[in-house]
Amino acid sequence: MNKNQIKEIIIKEAAISELPALLTGLTRERKVYLIVDKNTYQAAGSSISMELKKTGFQVEEVFLKGEKIVANTDYFFKLLKELRRDGYFLACGSGTINDLARFVSFKLEKPYVIAATAPSMDGYASHVSPITVDGIKETYNAVTPEAIVADLDVLKTAPWEMIQAGFGDLLGKISALLDWKLSNILFGVELHQEAVSLVEGELRRLIALRADLRSRTTESIETLTKGLVNSGIAMQLVGNSRPASGAEHHISHFLEMYGEIHGVELPPHGIKVALGEYFVSRLYLKLYELDFAGLVYIDDYERRRERIRENYLERAVPVLETLEERWNKEQLDTGFLRSKEREIKSLIEENMEYLQEVEDCLKETGILEREDIRAIDRGWLFKAVQSSFEIRNRYTVAVLLSQVGLLEEWSHELVDDFEKLIS
Secondary structure: OOOOOOOEEEEEOOHHHHHHHHHHHHOOOOEEEEEEOHHHHHHHHHHHHHHHHOOOOEEEEEEOOOOOOOOEHHHHHHHHHHOOOOOEEEEEEOHHHHHHHHHHHHHHOOOEEEEEOOOOOOOOOOOEEEEEEOOEEEEEEOOOOOEEEEEHHHHOOOOHHHHHHHHHHHHOHHHHHHHHHHHHHHHOOOOOHHHHHHHHHHHHHHHHHHHHOOOOOHHHHHHHHHHHHHHHHHHHHHOOOOOOOOHHHHHHHHHHHHHHHHOOOOOOHHHHHHHHHHHHHHHHHHHHOOOHHHOOOOOOHHHHHHHHHHHHHHHHHHHHHHHHHHOHHHOOOHHHHHHOHHHHHHHHHHOHHHHHHHHHHHHHOOHHHOHHHHOOOHHHHHHHHHHHHHHOOOOOHHHHHHHOOOHHHHHHHHHHHHHHHHO
16 A cells, blocks of 8 residues: 555535545445544535445444544544454544544555545645644654545535634745745755645635635635645655744644643644744744844854743753754854845745735634634743744744844734734
């Protein structure tokens, strides 16, 4: 089984009706294990089951039970207990069900298909699964689905909060791609133009269509879904998350970490990414106005270690190890940095329209109105903007601004501005 081969992607209205023919082309199995929970069964699972049965498939419905299904070892073993190798696996859901199904498929060495129920995240095409083990989320190798089926009639009825999350996740690609290109300018990190184009195309179309999302128009939901799927494919092309994850995701990960440490439930991933994009887009806009002639490179190893211990609390040890790994390779010469001013500012200019539209995007999709966004502790936000770049070994605009001694000051300004915006 080729773990990284997607053979078919169907994103259209009435896509469920094409599942029998699709499965017939993918497998000789006539027994299908349909993996659902109560919500995804109602959204699409029941229709899928009937469609398959009337075309001669034997359907075994495998329900994941509970008020909140999470991708952890308990649910993994529950699913493993119900599945057998005598049939084909068809998962019906979005993030959590897909993560569990792909990991079980990997362990049982069986292929699977995902029938999407919400345009809520960019992991449909992923080949890894984030699974929580003993309270800590770890990423494990898994398989990509053999096919992704996204019925737009189903996706248009997804909860608005899930559509918001998908939009936020895709919006974050603005700064993710900028961070990748910034790394290319400063360190020669290789760009994969096909991956960049895959993400940029649908992202820019969606920004133009964002007002239509509330009306759930077919075009806007289709564009969002294609953008999310393409992001996953782009990550496969380059073998890492560069096309889809930068400083905005680091802010999301930091807030998630704080939520886990303090036992506070925070907004879904895509919403936190949208919040991260608000801050990172402004970092880029402020960088554009900066005169590089006045920059002084002041990065200090011991000061960064001290701040990591202060802000990462009991999770500090692996972050300190990451700092040790990245320190030497991320050092810059002040003269070299100044010589790259025009190139960096040209990069920002090319994306100026989109950076300036981020706030309007968040307002028009109601993300800034969400109570869970407004409830986030302001101290946490400041620490996230100031220190989240340490969480991953990846160069971003936040690393650059830290190295020249501007990130702390700008973090205070941006969090203050955000407080005024939502008050």
